[in-house]
Amino acid sequence: MTSAAVMGAGSWGTAFAKVLNDAGTDVTMWARRAEVAKAIAAERHNPTYLPEVDLTGIAATDDYRQALDGADIVVLAVPSQSLRANLAAWSEHVPAGSTLLSLAKGVETGTLLRMSQVVHEVTRADPGRIAVLSGPNLAREIAAGQPAAAVVACVDPERAEAVQHACGTGYFRPYTNTDVxxxxxxxxxxxxxxxxxxxxxxxxxxxxxxxxxxxxxxxxxxxxxxxxxxxxxxxxxxxxxxxxxxxxxxxxxxxxxxxxxxxxxxxxxxxxxxxxxxxxxxxxxxxxxxxxxxxxxxxxxxxxxxxxxxxxxxxxxxxxxxxxxxxxxxx
Missing domain, CATH: 1.10.1040.10 (N-(1-d-carboxylethyl)-l-norvaline Dehydrogenase; domain 2)
Structure with missing residues (x-):
């Protein structure tokens, strides 16, 4: 079974964790605050974001090392302007060969880098390991199971397809693209x-x-x-x-x-x-x-x-x- 670490427990991170879980992927969420991680693990909901969403089957921790351990897909679900600082702490624990999937939508202040460029600069991962997900993805609607589509982009088509299969469900339809x-x-x-x-x-x-x-x-x-x-x-x-x-x-x-x-x-x-x-x-x-x-x-x-x-x-x-x-x- 494919395993994913969702690094971030905001609205979109929470919704996408549910999508991955519904697609049959083994999911562990990382939350910055221990009380959020405990609530997800024990009560099966995120008390801060989308509290009505059932997160049964999803593991959670506030220890990023535990979340990243053995992950095939590392989902980067933190805001764009804080991605660099978080990655600097996480990078040495990111499993070799894992796919780094960015959900953030922004351009970094100062450097003017896109998120995939930030990921490459901090982790030194080959660009073929770095993917992005984009599209009309309002978190609350997707968490409610309303039909939606998205694009998984990666310069390596096979890796994009692997992510596609890891998150495709009856309500969430991902397409692939090489245009990052x-x-x-x-x-x-x-x-x-x-x-x-x-x-x-x-x-x-x-x-x-x-x-x-x-x-x-x-x-x-x-x-x-x-x-x-x-x-x-x-x-x-x-x-x-x-x-x-x-x-x-x-x-x-x-x-x-x-x-x-x-x-x-x-x-x-x-x-x-x-x-x-x-x-x-x-x-x-x-x-x-x-x-x-x-x-x-x-x-x-x-x-x-x-x-x-x-x-x-x-x-x-x-x-x-x-x-x-x-x-x-x-x-």
């Missing part, structure tokens, strides 16, 4: 566009505005993706359009919910409280993606506006004016 760049950029950039859509909704703007933001946001993502070597077909699929639509339109999306508070006139602090302290990846990644675009000489006006609203004090009304005041041009 496209899958990661789609997953990171959509969080920023979701913030923009949330801001628009919070301002009381309607469907035309949201559809326009999603469409122009996709154009931005494709420009950056192509400049960095992604296949545009990937960005037209589940890891691009699929993830973008789900994150920009669902009230379950932390990034959309965060933006909604800002659009309604709330502060950054109020938006953080409204998302129950959970990480809205786009808030930090927007600065990294903006810097990546500038370095690549790619125009990303929505990303620029979101970054200015979140980190430079630009008002949402001025951001809208800035976007609408840009020069006219062909689509």
């Amino acid at each position: 760049i496209g899958c990661e950029l789609g997953g990171a950039c959509k969080n920023v566009i979701a913030l923009a859509c949330g801001i628009a909704a919070g301002m009381g703007l309607g469907s035309n505005s949201i559809a326009s933001l999603i469409t122009r946001g996709l154009a931005e993502i494709m420009r950056l993706g192509v400049a960095l070597g992604a296949n545009p077909v990937t960005l037209a699929g589940l890891a691009g359009v699929g993830d973008l639509v789900a994150t920009c339109t669902s009230p379950l999306s932390r990034n959309r919910s965060f933006g909604h508070v800002l659009g309604a006139g709330g502060s950054m602090e109020a938006a953080q409280r409204a998302t129950n302290g959970q990480v809205a990846e786009g808030v930090k990644s927007c600065t990294s993606i903006r810097a990546l675009a500038e370095r690549s000489e790619v125009e990303m006006p929505l990303t620029l506006a979101v970054s200015q609203v979140c980190h430079e004090g630009l008002s949402v009304s001025d951001a809208v004016g800035q976007l609408l005041g840009r020069r006219m041009k062909p689509e």
